[in-house]
Amino acid sequence: MNVPFVDLKAQYVNIKDEIDSAIQQVIDSTAFIGGFFVNRFRQEFADYIGVKHCIPCGNGTDALMLTLMAMGIGHGDEVIVPANSFIATSEAVTAAGADVVFCDVDDKTNNIDTKVLEKKITPNTKAIIAVHLYGNPADMKAIMEIAQKHQLKVIEDAAQAHGALYNGKKIGTLADAACFSFYPGKNLGAYGDGGAVVTNNDELAKKIKMLANHGRIEKYNHEFEGFNSRLDGLQAAVLSVKLKHLNDWTESRRRIAKLYSDNLTGIGDIRDPFEDQANYAVYHLYVIKTAHRDALKTFLENKGIKCGIHYPIGLPFLKAYQHLNHSYDDFPMTAKNQKEVLSLPMFPELTDEQIEYVINSIKEYFNQ
Numbered sequence: 001m002n003v004p005f006v007d008l009k010a011q012y013v014n015i016k017d018e019i020d021s022a023i024q025q026v027i028d029s030t031a032f033i034g035g036f037f038v039n040r041f042r043q044e045f046a047d048y049i050g051v052k053h054c055i056p057c058g059n060g061t062d063a064l065m066l067t068l069m070a071m072g073i074g075h076g077d078e079v080i081v082p083a084n085s086f087i088a089t090s091e092a093v094t095a096a097g098a099d100v101v102f103c104d105v106d107d108k109t110n111n112i113d114t115k116v117l118e119k120k121i122t123p124n125t126k127a128i129i130a131v132h133l134y135g136n137p138a139d140m141k142a143i144m145e146i147a148q149k150h151q152l153k154v155i156e157d158a159a160q161a162h163g164a165l166y167n168g169k170k171i172g173t174l175a176d177a178a179c180f181s182f183y184p185g186k187n188l189g190a191y192g193d194g195g196a197v198v199t200n201n202d203e204l205a206k207k208i209k210m211l212a213n214h215g216r217i218e219k220y221n222h223e224f225e226g227f228n229s230r231l232d233g234l235q236a237a238v239l240s241v242k243l244k245h246l247n248d249w250t251e252s253r254r255r256i257a258k259l260y261s262d263n264l265t266g267i268g269d270i271r272d273p274f275e276d277q278a279n280y281a282v283y284h285l286y287v288i289k290t291a292h293r294d295a296l297k298t299f300l301e302n303k304g305i306k307c308g309i310h311y312p313i314g315l316p317f318l319k320a321y322q323h324l325n326h327s328y329d330d331f332p333m334t335a336k337n338q339k340e341v342l343s344l345p346m347f348p349e350l351t352d353e354q355i356e357y358v359i360n361s362i363k364e365y366f367n368q
């Protein structure tokens, strides 16, 4: 049996009529840039998250960069980010002109370790980016307390966490602003690149909107230089269709995660992902940890099961950051994770047969 890591085609087949008609409507009305479909999705996503403002933009990386810049963060400023994330989180800091400061992650949550976070703060620190990695909420209470004590801005990197809840509150409403990605493989994914910032701050929203659109409010009245970072009409129309299904898809992800966890705990040295009962994780990825990661991955691949590693090289250890001269000792948990994490197939359309096959194959590996 073949089990892909994600299957975007399976999802499309289920909603083909809705998607095809939405795309045709955009073409018929030629609302390619701005216009009806982008405005509609802007409102729908703001309502879904429960915030005043949603500013759609070109992608999740831009969302982070534009937010930092709109906050006035740049040259000489430091921004703290988790050492285990996708590079977009730290790239955005550099793109804004500021300096990246990495913080190790917590073994249980895989998110920024709030026990070491405060030690990373210097007089130059301006902000913290809290990533809700794998769709599992970061410890926002502790992060916000530290930020308030030191008067720092907090940005949620919610690129993997559409619809997640922290203590009953929607991810995206817990800090100064939150950034989403609509990359096709994300929980809410477009058919191309896309992203958005959400915030309740009027001034910040206005600034981000202008930055994303050549520094203007009116057509040729540019108050400053900005960027061209827009969500296009076709992507917005696709996202409006998919947003209606997001809660059902999230429930499917959680059901699959529970099946995995119920059946894999106690197998070999596997540690299943931790979920705080007060939260609602959305399992963008289902990540187990095992000292036998590489051998298990190869074993599963030979049985037709595709897995992922998120991430094989922690951010501080990438060549891109070698100028910071970090060693594994600086981020022991990130160093350990990169050898042990394994992402199992996870997408809402996984069949029970596929799930069972993955579970049985893992058992088979540890029984041999």
Ligand SMILES: *Cc1c(COP(=O)(O)O)cnc(C)c1O
Binding pocket: 059, 060, 061, 062, 085, 086, 088, 089, 131, 157, 159, 160, 180, 181, 182, 183, 193, 194, 195
């Ligand atoms: C995907 C992702 C991003 C960037 O989103 P793009 O839309 O691909 O630019 C940022 N942060 C995290 C944690 C991500 O997973």
